[in-house]
Amino acid sequence: MNQGRLDRTRFERIEAYVLGSMSADERALFEQELAGDPALRSELELQRENTLAIELGGMERMLKNVSAEHRTPELDRDVSGTNWKNYLKYAAVVAIVLSGAFWVLTRPSTNERLFAEHFEADPGLPVAMGASTDLAFSDAMVAYKLGDYSEARAKWAALLQADPGNDTLAFYIGSAALAMDDVAAAVPLFENLHAGSAFHDKAQWYLFLAYLKAGDPAKAKTLPIDDSPVYGERARAIKAELE
Numbered sequence: 001m002n003q004g005r006l007d008r009t010r011f012e013r014i015e016a017y018v019l020g021s022m023s024a025d026e027r028a029l030f031e032q033e034l035a036g037d038p039a040l041r042s043e044l045e046l047q048r049e050n051t052l053a054i055e056l057g058g059m060e061r062m063l064k065n066v067s068a069e070h071r072t073p074e075l076d077r078d079v080s081g082t083n084w085k086n087y088l089k090y091a092a093v094v095a096i097v098l099s100g101a102f103w104v105l106t107r108p109s110t111n112e113r114l115f116a117e118h119f120e121a122d123p124g125l126p127v128a129m130g131a132s133t134d135l136a137f138s139d140a141m142v143a144y145k146l147g148d149y150s151e152a153r154a155k156w157a158a159l160l161q162a163d164p165g166n167d168t169l170a171f172y173i174g175s176a177a178l179a180m181d182d183v184a185a186a187v188p189l190f191e192n193l194h195a196g197s198a199f200h201d202k203a204q205w206y207l208f209l210a211y212l213k214a215g216d217p218a219k220a221k222t223l224p225i226d227d228s229p230v231y232g233e234r235a236r237a238i239k240a241e242l243e
Contacts, residue, residue, distance in 0.1 A: 204228070
């Protein structure tokens with residue numbers, strides 16, 4: 001980690017990334033830099049820790065202010081002479097410790113965070129209105145585009161039973177399943193899409209993300225998508241964060 005004084009511009013960029021105020025293009029560029037700059041990754045983690053400390057410090061001040069606003073002379077001491085200020089101080093400390101523990105226990109893992117940052121459901125195919133031979137597929141695609149992944153899956157699953165080798169159906173059922181966080185159903189569908197399929201490259205990307213979601217980064221790292229012209233840069237950046 002850089003031991004010198006942190007450059008102001010660099011600090012502001014890190015702060016914007018932590019606070020989520022970067023544009024999509026700025027975020028992509030920053031994550032590309034993160035992939036090749038261990039010092040920047042260290043500074044990012046330090047900034048995240050500092051942000052948490054500031055938030056917890058703000059909670060402590062809030063608790064002190066609340067206790068001051070509601071304190072009365074009668075509450076300063078009880079009938080036995082016990083100093084209530086000490087109790088209020090201890091209560092504030094306990095509240096801060098518990099809030100910090102809650103944050104640690106509930107914050108997403110690195111795998112889950114990376115999945116959430118990079119997953120976007122495939123936009124789907126254009127719907128060919130009036131094509132009676134594909135009416136059932138198109139009806140399901142409309143549901144998929146509207147975000148009704150459960151309905152789309154059910155309709156496509158019926159079609160896949162009649163045509164088990166249909167890679168289009170397999171890919172979009174997998175996409176709908178992953179959008180519903182049903183990783184167990186999505187993974188085998190993506191894994192079975194062979195290299196000759198038009199959906200192979202996209203399936204590999206979503207399989208990569210599915211492995212992350214499933215908590216199996218080691219398996220994600222084995223997928224050969226680093227050189228993909230579409231997904232390679234993002235895959236390399238994610239793998240760098242997993243180191």
